[in-house]
Amino acid sequence: xxxxxxxxxxxxxxxxxxxxxxxxxxxxxxxxxxxxxxxxxxxxxxxxxxxxxxxxxxxxxxxxxxxxxxxxxxxxxxxxxxxxxxxxxxxxxxxxxxxxxxxxxxxxxxxxxxxxxxxxxxxxxxxxxxxxxxxxxxxxxxxxxx
Numbered sequence: 001x002x003x004x005x006x007x008x009x010x011x012x013x014x015x016x017x018x019x020x021x022x023x024x025x026x027x028x029x030x031x032x033x034x035x036x037x038x039x040x041x042x043x044x045x046x047x048x049x050x051x052x053x054x055x056x057x058x059x060x061x062x063x064x065x066x067x068x069x070x071x072x073x074x075x076x077x078x079x080x081x082x083x084x085x086x087x088x089x090x091x092x093x094x095x096x097x098x099x100x101x102x103x104x105x106x107x108x109x110x111x112x113x114x115x116x117x118x119x120x121x122x123x124x125x126x127x128x129x130x131x132x133x134x135x136x137x138x139x140x141x142x143x144x145x146x
Contacts, residue, residue: 003034012053025054031062043068051084060084074113081106104128117144 012027031049038044045066052059064082071077084103109123119142127134 001036003036006033007031008033008047008049014054027051027053027055029062041070043070056086056088058086058088060086076111076113077109078111079106079108102129118142 008029008031010029012029014024014026029049029051031047033045033047035043035045045068047062047064049062050059051062062082062084064080066078066080068076068078082105086101088101105125105127107123107125109121111119111121113119121140121142123138123140125134125136125138
């Protein structure tokens, strides 16, 4: 069974914030996204890509996996792991002032389909590099344009 495949490209525009995650230079992200339907209720998504924020000599290798359970037409639940690796040690954004080769993140959440074109979701995100310093809760909205 061949997966569904998509390409995602993103240009990172420098920000004026003091936050660690905004690049100081123009950067890019390029990912290949894959999805396999495991059953009528479970899907497995995974991706591999490169990310370069313009601040380092070499890009980060990005890899992730996502398992989604959709028990009904409107509700879905997911767990996800996403990770960054760089062959050169660089600042670890989860531990300011330290460096590492690897950042290991995970997230869990749920989504609700309000209408065929509108979804809302919430998630909990955590860094396994530093539990006590990086975790957050987020809310999202997705609107299908066409």
